Amino acid sequence: MKLQYFTFALMQQQKVRVRFAPSPTGGLHLGGVRTVLFNYLFAKQHGGEFVLRIEDTDQARYVPGAEEYIIECLRWCGLNADEGPHIGGPFAPYRQSERKETYRQFAEQLVKNGYAYYAFDTTEELEAMRAKLKTPENPSPQYNHAARLQMRNSISLSAEETAALLEKGTPHVIRIKMPANEEVGFTDLIRGHVQFNTDTVDDKVLLKADGMPTYHLAVVVDDYQMKITHAFRGEEWLPSAPVHLLLWKYLGWESDMPEWAHLPLILKPDGHGKLSKRDGDRLGFPVYAMNWTDPKTNEITKGFREIGFLPEAFLNMLVMLGWNDGTGKEIFSMPEMIERFSLERVHKSGAKFDFEKAKWFNHEYIVATDNDKLAELFLPVLKEKGENASLEYISKIAGMIKERCHFVNEIWDHGFFFFQQPKTYDVAAVKPKWSAEKTQFFMDWASVLETMSDFSLETIEESFKQLATSMNIKVGELQLPFRIMLCGGKFGPTVFNIAETLGKHETIERIVKGLDAINA
């Protein structure tokens, strides 16, 4: 009985729980989506739960609409959270701003236990301190164990002075008191053992003057209270890991601390550094998952969804950025990803984003998508172009040209002539080898087509070839002109397929118009 209970308790404790904790400040970066993906895959693989938590502790950077936008991005990707501000859950609220009261008590507890202290320095005083201590050898002076004695805080001040300041309601923050010369280390699931000396990290602010926690306090308190077992985040957080480690220890929760994994960064395609929205603008590709409209400027930043990415392709592309299963396999369905994903095979180094490869992934998914589905996805694009057609018609076209599309939207670029007659003709492509006989051929053939009752691919092609042979003209020499008449240029699928799809009437009309254009 006792053993059974123990086993049950252990299982409960081991239930995998991960979280994605974005701050609602703007568009969702593809690196963020990849972090979600890795979290999601890990959770699903272990039958665990995936939590969405909103880190909105910085009221100055808060952007209205960003939270809804993030949730919609996740929905589009199919990476839905099991708990979150939009659906609730047993650990609600999931917005840090709504948990504000929780943090203060833990910060106070840390002060009481000597692990943190009140600091009354104003922004100006902090700036003055940094300016004073700044040297070429030390360009960014820290508020650390040495500096804190020169500042106004509950360590440098007497207990009476501190109490008086507090009583007067003097604005203050609570800072962690980093110990001197201590080694703090942990085992990162991706990087192995990582160690820091506390002398090199400063007394980070835990609770801001407005009563809101900083990320450092909030992430620890929330991960603890929400029973997070595995915490994945970008590599840029690695340097502040010792702060978090110490906080877990100082709050007495060390045995509940999640396992950490610091994910490699996604880098610019050219040069070096983290991929930013600016790089996308500069190089002509999206960085955000979906279109993001800045509520202040109304400026729209293009997203992967809107340029015609399929969510499955988007995720597949992302999972390969920093991870592989070791077999060379590149196309993974969601169930396959969940099955094969492993943190051990996540790279330590950052990966440069390659838009060409991303396009290739989308192409692969478009080819694999059935034509009816493509037609549905393309219909809105078509309407935007001011045209309309039946799903059946679009589906047929999609099947013919999807091989040459990287994006759903490109069905238009490669097949616009199915929806409208050519406005211009690439006559230069046919003129040099044009002749009166060829004009005669097309006039005669148009008459033949007119009488045709079965306007099918086979009959069209057969009559074309028959007439060409009887007139002693090479079939090959007639195909390009025919293409120009139907499409206007040197593009599109097999000509006879186009003709069949266009139908008898339209084909004949285009032959007549095309002939005019060529002979003009």
Added chain:
RNA sequence: GCCGCGUUGGUAAAUCGGUUAAUACACCUCCCUUUCACGGAGGAAUGACGGGUUCGACUCCCGUACGCGGUACCA
């Protein structure tokens, strides 16, 4: 400056001490196709540098260089 992390072709990358160092994208040539794409055949192109350890290092260790990240009352 300091601290941390990293470094296999242009890009993503396999290899977990022994290979002619895979594969994919991109690029080039040819074939197919009198458009393009798909498909097929081929090509060019990679272990930052220097020391160790070892019979043997891309692989392990130590330096150096370079890159990135952090060094906020932002996350």
